[in-house]
Amino acid sequence: MTTRIDRRFADLKSEGRAGLVTFLMAGDPDAKTALAILKALPKAGADVIEIGMPFTDPMADGPAIQAAGLRALKSGQTMVKTLAAVRAFRKDDDTTPIVLMGYYNPIYIYGVAKFLDDAKGAGVDGLIVVDLPPEEDEELCLPALAAGLNFIRLATPTTDDKRLPAVLKNTSGFVYYVSIAGITGAAAPDVGQVHAAVGRIKRHTKLPVAVGFGVRSAKQVKDIAAGAEAVVVGSALVNAVAKSLDNKGKATGRTVKAVTNLVSELASGVRGPKKAK
Amino acid sequence: MxxxxxxxxxxxxxxxxxxxxxxxxxxxxxxxxxxxxxxxxxxxxxxxxxxxxxxxxxHLKNYVGRPSPLYLAERLTAHFAGAKIYFKREDLNHTGAHxxxxxxxxxxxxxxxxxxxxxxxxxxxxxxxxxxxxxxxxxxxxxxxxxxxxxxxxxxxxxxxxxxxxxxxxxxxxxxxxxxxxxxxxxxxxxxxxxxxxxxxxxxxxxxxxxxxRDFQSIIGIETREQMQQEEGRLPDSLIACIGGGSNAMGLFYPFLDDRQVEIYGVEAAGHGLKKKHAASVAGGKPGVLHGNRTYLLMDDDGQIEEAHSISAGLDYPGIGPEHSWLHDVGRIKFLSATDKEALAAFQLCSRMEGIIPALESCHALARLGDIVSNKPKDHLMVVNLSGRGDKDLDSVAHHLGGKL
Known part of the structure; x- marks a missing residue:
């Protein structure tokens, strides 16, 4: 079985370049603006789209993504609305992979079976659930794989060679390498160490490796892309949303553009300078 | 469930x-x-x-000062005119709590x-x-x-x-x-x-x-068993403790879980009331996943965690330990709750009748004491875990009582 994610990485390989994975929070700053941003992402240069499912207690996230989740919740975002946004996106785009990323509790409360049905039906391709390590695979990972969704696991600097096989075992689509021991939006990773770590993962798997956490500039994207199949940018994009808001935290005429401009700039890191403008 | x-x-x-x-x-x-x-x-x-x-x-003996006493609260016992009330004095540990x-x-x-x-x-x-x-x-x-x-x-x-x-x-x-x-x-x-x-x-x-x-805190219940044997020649008939995350309660309860004749009561913080803002995860929550474990949590219909409220900072948490959740489901612990106001009243009662200023956390257990002991015979032995001392709460209590301590 191939998914949109598999096909996209195959295409990237034949184009001979790495992909840009963008992360934004569903419903940030409001459902309508977030959908406008979502629809504009592929054209701006996003190859794979991660959508955050907001949660009140994001233990692995830094201040930028914490704030984005709270903005979304305050504007009334729910799981139902997040899935509706994916469905709306799929009306115009049937190729760009969509990965939902977040924490387990909102999925557990929605109901695992119903969530998988509805996510698949809406056009979701993969899931990243931060607080579900391989030790808890029965909760969601195995049912998700059975439902035909990719389950993308995080590998981190603390995942040693002994543990990597357990982490990779039920991973599909791609492996997300967390470039630093830390929270999202933290210090920039050391490129040399990242390349070494990705090389280590590649000795254990044929899956594409995407690298994220702490990546915020086109230069970093380019440097990391030299040794990985994709680069993930999240906090920097979420910050672009935050900075475009008015003093009441509402979207402005600049909001969508602020994000797409930054995505285009970051995409130049994987596409070469000719498409930078 | x-x-x-x-x-x-x-x-x-x-x-x-x-x-x-x-x-x-x-x-x-x-x-x-x-x-x-x-x-x-x-x-x-x-x-x-x-x-x-x-x-x-x-270290437990010479640094912490264990064993902590099992103290017969005579005036409170007379006050409620029911079961004999003992305090397990965790407030007397070095640092003032369990x-x-x-x-x-x-x-x-x-x-x-x-x-x-x-x-x-x-x-x-x-x-x-x-x-x-x-x-x-x-x-x-x-x-x-x-x-x-x-x-x-x-x-x-x-x-x-x-x-x-x-x-x-x-x-x-x-x-x-x-x-x-x-x-x-x-x-x-x-x-x-x-x-x-x-x-x-x-x-x-x-x-x-x-x-x-739980293992580290079980010293509370292990000592209580020995002390009650020494004092009364038998096990207690009931145990009561406040529960936020539930470590003082688990420490007292765990060594008694298989003594099925021993009644066990856990008291959650009902804050402003169970229909308003509170911190009673079992009474007002449902099973979910947060902070590394599945347990009863306060949350909305979309799985977003709700803010808890309790006058007692130590109970002001929207979850509870997972073993408590299980012991609730299997019916071994009976869960009760006490409001901020009830805890404050218990704070005053205990301070004045026993000369022991209890932590606001422990006051939640003390607040439910009257309901239970009043209906028990005089030879019923009840142990309250007095989990901490209340010096830290004096400012807060004075403030809530309008300056009148």
Whole structure:
């Protein structure tokens, strides 16, 4: 079985370049603006789209993504609305992979079976659930794989060679390498160490490796892309949303553009300078 | 879910994956998973090492001041004119609460594991104080995360921690209370993986914490058994304790779980009332996943965690330890609740009738005492876990009583 994610990485390989994975929070700053941003992402240069499912207690996230989740919740975002946004996106785009990323509790409360049905039906391709390590695979990972969704696991600097096989075992689509021991939006990773770590993962798997956490500039994207199949940018994009808001935290005429401009700039890191403008 | 289930023993959990029935587990980010597995190994080794136990027993006796007395509260017994009321005096421990029992075990483990830096979350500050205390004693660096609201309402404890060389970091996210302090502590741990030991203060979090903290706190119930045998020649008939995360309660209850004739009552914080803002996760919540474990949590219909409220900072948390959730479902612990107002009334009653100023946390157990003991015969023996002393709460109590203490 191939998914949109598999096909996209195959295409990237034949184009001979790495992909840009963008992360934004569903419903940030409001459902309508977030959908406008979502629809504009592929054209701006996003190859794979991660959508955050907001949660009140994001233990692995830094201040930028914490704030984005709270903005979304305050504007009334729910799981139902997040899935509706994916469905709306799929009306115009049937190729760009969509990965939902977040924490387990909102999925557990929605109901695992119903969530998988509805996510698949809406056009979701993969899931990243931060607080579900391989030790808890029965909760969601195995049912998700059975439902035909990719389950993308995080590998981190603390995942040693002994543990990597357990982490990779039920991973599909791609492996997300967390470039630093830390929270999202933290210090920039050391490129040399990242390349070494990705090389280590590649000795254990044929899956594409995407690298994220702490990546915020086109230069970093380019440097990391030299040794990985994709680069993930999240906090920097979420910050672009935050900075475009008015003093009441509402979207402005600049909001969508602020994000797409930054995505285009970051995409130049994987596409070469000719498409930078 | 609440219908009692027949089980052979209530003391067999958790299983090797950290589950108590459907509760517990290891719901953490991959970065932390290897650390938790290391901790599990290190704890199993320490537990099997008689030298570790011997050293702990020595510190419990000479540093903590154990055993804590089992005290017959004569005037309160006369006041309610029912069962005989005993207090298990955890308030008399060094640092003024039961928290130190657990922290001692964990800090000795940190030392064994060669971790020079210790982090902790705290609500009322008692766990933070205990952690700061033992880090000072063992020469470890100590950082305590505390919600900014709690920093405001528990100043004496903030000063105690600072006096012992700990760094107190006020957490400004969320409701700025215990839940947010725990989020920040987890963020610290995920960032400082190589040198840091996370000293969790209650019977919650990812496996092995709920089991490990329970083991360390069980000294409370073990002593209570012996002391009651000495005093009355038999076991108590009932036990009662307040429950936030539930470590003082688990410590008292655990050694009695298979003595089925012993009634066990846990009292949650009902805050402004169960229909308003409160912190009673069993009474008002449902099973969900947060902070590494599945357990009863306060949340909305979309799985978003709700802010808890209690006058007592130590109970102001929207969850409860996973073993408590299981013991509730199988019907072994009967859960009750007490409001802020009831806790304040119990604070005054106990202070004036027994000359013991109880922590606001413990006042929740004291508040339900009257209902239970009044209907019991005079030879019924009830033990209240007086989990901490109330000096830290004096400002807060005076404020709530309009300046009239």
């Amino acid at each position: 609440t219908a009692p289930i027949q089980v052979n023993s209530f003391r067999t959990g958790p299983d090797e994956r950290g589950h108590f029935g459907i509760y517990g587990g290891r719901f953490v980010a991959e970065t932390l998973m290897p650390l938790i597995l290391d901790l599990e190994r290190a704890y199993a080794e320490a537990k099997a090492d008689p030298a570790y136990r011997r050293e702990m027993d020595g 928290k130190v029992n657990n922290v001692l075990g964990q800090i000795m483990l940190a030392k064994r594991m060669g971790k020079p830096r210790v982090i902790a979350e705290t609500g009322a500050g008692m766990h933070g104080v205990a952690t700061a205390t033992l880090c000072a004693k063992f020469g470890l660096k100590c950082i305590v995360y505390m919600g900014a609201v709690d920093v405001g309402r528990q100043q004496p404890n903030v000063l105690r921690m600072k006096a012992m060389g700990a760094e107190v970091r006020a957490v400004e996210s969320g409701a700025k209370t215990l839940k947010d302090a725990m989020n920040e502590a987890l963020r610290d741990w995920v960032t400082n993986v190589s040198d840091t030991f996370y000293c969790i203060g209650t019977v919650a979090g990812p496996h092995p914490y709920p089991m490990m903290v």
